[in-house]
Amino acid sequence: MEFKSNNPFLSNKRFSNTAVQEKVHHAEIIDYGQEMSLSGTINKTALLFMILVASAMVTWWMSFNGMNVMLPAIGGAVVGLILVVIAAFKPQYSGYLAPGYALFEGLFIGGISAIFEAMYPGIVMQAVGCTLVTFMVCLGLYKFKIVKVTERFKSVVIAATLAIATYYLISWLFSMFTSFVPVHYGNSMMSIGISVFVIIIAALNLFLDFDQIEKGVQQRMPKFMEWFGAMGLMITLVWLYIEFLRLLSKLASKD
Template sequence: MRSGNPALNANTFDQFHEMSSADSTQMTIRGTANKTMILLGLAIGTACLTWSQVAQGNMASAMPWMIGGAISGFVLALIISFKADWAPVLAPLYALAEGLFLGGISAVIDAQYPGVALQAIGLTFGTMFTLLIAYQSGLIRATENFKLGVFAATGGIALVYLTSIVLGFFGMSVPLIHSAGPWGIAFSAFVVVIAAMNLVLDFDFIEQAAKNGAPKSAEWYGAFGLMVTLVWLYIEILRLLAKLNSRD
């Protein structure tokens, strides 16, 4: 199995096999969906905290929470990616941390372009449910060529972002990423599409893991993988909407 999401790879659920004897029940798609909803609820809860601080003009108070959430979320994601069996404990912490960052950054952008945060939320979940229906109906199939293409595109995007970060240390930037011009918007739209396609790979990966008898505890890792993709998709949609609104 292959997924463009770095949190989900062919060896991920192998880490749970040693726990199978102690875990009498098996992973299910419904169970993974329920745990995904729990993670989303936790993220929304902490997002409301930083959102309200920014909305009330307390940017100085919100900033430490936002930065701390971003760093903590990144570190926790790395740990879970290498220690999948820790997901039942760390995935909720990841959701709480990401919520702190997302709530603050959403409020900042929404203050500049009123309404974009709500639009981004609607588009993110609308995309997820649309792709889920398309996947379940067979309209979209995660073939090997499809997986390879999305995996390669995801890696290319990661390389562009990494290059931008490195150049930033030297006072330079990649205009393609930040520009609100036609090419900048086209790039953001492309990234949104690739992020959305990663959801299809995640659906397929979780389905195959459930069919292959992964233990119940693996549901938390599957939910974490979906959260990683949803966070990425939401941020990219928010960036795209901000670029579009800045041209008005």
């Protein structure tokens, strides 16, 4: 059974094609121990989270010891993005790419978190708490079928996510080469409203991640797709955390 794309990273093409290839390759001998499982995906997500936190502590420590963290933070973000792109085209290498992503993205998260914490003491714990609460609420709503991921739901969330990405890219390019100041900068009500909207869309992407992973398990995809699914979930959580940091900093700057 084929299903449409959810998370832009957890694409329909990657999951469905991988499933078909695996079925053809194991037409005679099926080793169920080598299939994607929910417990395996959960374990790998937890491992990626621990790697990311450990890596983040490095740049966090560097920042609060007077070292410049901009280079490792920016470098981590760039390398992390490259690994995500490679994994999107080569999911069979996710067992190596996913831990690498967590490692390098952690450098970025630690650096940016330290910068925000220096400006607004206590903001990091608030952002972490908001992210974890949002994750648990979304997981509960999905688990108990209170929120159902329909095709229309998927289409709306994907369209909104792509629109946000396009807006961010265009705004960044204009601000780089002109004196244009994007409306989501600053702490105006419009800027705060945009941040709230982006957080809602990021949270809705969690439902798509849960649905994609569940369907991957049902389709008995190969074992390496556990890493691929876990990586996609981590990408959404990182995005959600950063957006909470931005929103909380806007609110704090108004005081």
